[in-house]
Structure formats: structure tokens, C-alpha cells
Amino acid sequence: MIFGLFGKRASRRASVDGLFGRIAEASRRPGLYREGGIPDSFEGRFESLTLHMMLVLRRLRELPAPAGDLAQELVDACFAYLELGFRNGGISDVAVPKRMKRIGQMFYGRLQAYEAGLVEPGTGKLVEAVERNACAPQAAPALAAYIRRAQDAIATCDLEAILGRQELFPAFSGEATHV
Numbered sequence: 001m002i003f004g005l006f007g008k009r010a011s012r013r014a015s016v017d018g019l020f021g022r023i024a025e026a027s028r029r030p031g032l033y034r035e036g037g038i039p040d041s042f043e044g045r046f047e048s049l050t051l052h053m054m055l056v057l058r059r060l061r062e063l064p065a066p067a068g069d070l071a072q073e074l075v076d077a078c079f080a081y082l083e084l085g086f087r088n089g090g091i092s093d094v095a096v097p098k099r100m101k102r103i104g105q106m107f108y109g110r111l112q113a114y115e116a117g118l119v120e121p122g123t124g125k126l127v128e129a130v131e132r133n134a135c136a137p138q139a140a141p142a143l144a145a146y147i148r149r150a151q152d153a154i155a156t157c158d159l160e161a162i163l164g165r166q167e168l169f170p171a172f173s174g175e176a177t178h179v
Contacts, residue, residue, distance in 0.1 A: 015163050016070065019056070020077040022168060027052045031172030036146065037139020042089075046082070046103070047134035050110045051147060052169065053078055058115065059154045059162065067159050079104070117144070118151060146172050 027048040038044045053074070060071040082103055086096050110133055117126030123144040130147070131140035150169045157165065 012070075012073070016073045016077050019163055020074060020081065022166065023052045023056055023074075023078075024049060024081065026169045029172055032143075032146075035139065035173050036143045037135035037137075038143070039135075042085075044134075046106070047110070049078070050107055051114065051130075051134060052150075053107075054111050054114045055147070055150050055154055056162065056168065057111070058118070058151070059157060060159075063159050063162075070159070070163075078107075114147070118147070123148060142173065146170070 028045065032038050032048050033040045033044065036048075038048050056074065057071050060067040060074070079100065083096060083100055086099050087093075091099060110129075113129040113133065114126065117123075117129040120126070123141065126144040126147060127140045130143045131137050135143050153170050154162070154168055157168070162168065
């Protein structure tokens, strides 16, 4: 009996890790940095990752159980990834918890700002949010339009599609998608 439970947990962990890997990969597409105006820096990559995580977490909240549990596991995987980045970047063990607390505050603040922008009709509030947090002012309308397209693309996905679809997000402008 215990081996069966362990197998399910390991399988679910692999699904979450695979999903997070696809989200992280999508957040690193060159078009987001070139045409989307996101700075190609640690902070910029964090902003892009947060945007993509927000879209998936938003959709998971709309789906029936066990999507809520999966959402929490996805957030846990994201923070483990960010923590590993700090540690690999030479941040001391003493300083990591403080940095993680700050990252957590930033992450959840961004989720709220982008969510507020998405529930408003049009792109005005979303443009303001991405301009304030993620990109250069002149690129904010294009990035906000991408977020809307990405939201529309994921809005029809059920849990199986979210876990299994290789491409969850559209290309940015004329950029070809890649795997």
C-alpha cells in the first residue's frame, strides 16, 4: 500500500516539475526580451516567469480539484527554483531566507496587479501593471497584448491539457514557438 502512494506522489511531482519546466522555458523566449521590453537580467527573468506563472495559476484556480493542490505544488516548485538560483548565484545561506521573503512579497504583489489588469476590460490597467513592473514603457502595450493572447489560449485548457500540452503559450508577435 505505501509503495502505491509513493508512486502516485512521485508521478504527480514529475507532472508538476514538467509543467514548471514548460512555464520557465516559455518565460525565456527571446521575443519577450527583444520586442516585449523585459530586461534580460535576473529581475527581468523573474518578471517574465511571474507573468507566465500567474496565467497558469489563474487557470488552475478556475478548475475543479485537484487543480488547487497542483497550483500550490507549482508555486512550491517555482520558489524552490528561485531559491536554488540564489544559492547557485553565491548568496549566503544566512541571506537566502531574507531574499526569499522579499521575492515572495514581490511575486504575490505582481500576481495581484496582473490579475487586476486582466479582470478589467481592455488593456489599460494591464499596460500600467506591466509598465510598472516588467518592461520598458514603450513595450508595455505589446506585452499586455501578449498576456491577453496567452490568457485566451490557456482559458480553454482543462487540467489534462495544462499538464500535457507542450505549448501552453502563444508566440510573442512574429516569434516562432520552440520546444
